[in-house]
Amino acid sequence: MHFLDIGEVVERTGVPPSTLRYYEEIGLICSVARHGLRRQFDHDVLLKLSLIGMGKAAGFSLPEIAGMFGRDDRPDIPRDQLHDRAKELERQIIELRMLRDVIRHVADCPAPSHLECPSFRKLLKSATNASASRSPRPTIGRTKSTRQR
Template sequence: MRVLDIGEVASRSGAAPSTLRYYEEIGLIASLGRHGLRRQFDADVLLKLSLIAMGKAAGFSLDEIAGMFGRDGRPDIPRGQLRLRADELQRQMVELRTLRDVLRHVADCPAPSHLECPTFRKLMQAASHRKLAYRPTNGPRSGRKVASKP
């Protein structure tokens, strides 16, 4: 078993040492012990940190991510929950493409007034039918706890 100290884990994972200490404090990762003042981790912690980063990028809270690991620390990923999140991301991608198209058209439209432009009107109509309302995925959603640290 390869052992890495906190500095090497931070360097290889891109997570700050303070983030690693916090993740350990809330039970997302576990150190093997210390060598002097430096925490030591099994090299497998890098995979777990990658899973945590992916979960955060997908918009899951740290509490939700913690629930994706079994009592033994191994992944116990709820596939149904991931499918729902993937569907939500797909909807957001469609909304973002529409928003991108509207913005590009507004920036490049040669019409004297956008209200006179038939393409602009069509894009706005499409946006209103989709109820275009971009919401960042990493913000709080109802019924979801948000951790106060990284």
């Protein structure tokens, strides 16, 4: 069976060797052999690295991603966490769209002052309302030190 040399994995994935060694150290991936001092990997490592990259891009931590691989590399996907993350990403998308619209308007607005522009004020109010509606509300009885934990 032909294994992938660490250099081939780096070339195909763009993941630096130091990251591959770290992922191996924390148990996310494992090498199957060595050729001299160079690690050798099974072809499945490419899929696993894609999944790790996607998990990181979605905002999951490496320990969370490791937990999703489960035992014996059988996926143990916490679907409720995935739904929660998808909702959070949707919220971020909405915020970024609003920010994009405000920036485009500021760039293109013919008004002498943006503060005089009714469209700008409307966009700004919408962005402010959206931001205020998702801010965590302080809970009665909680002290500052307990909120920081």
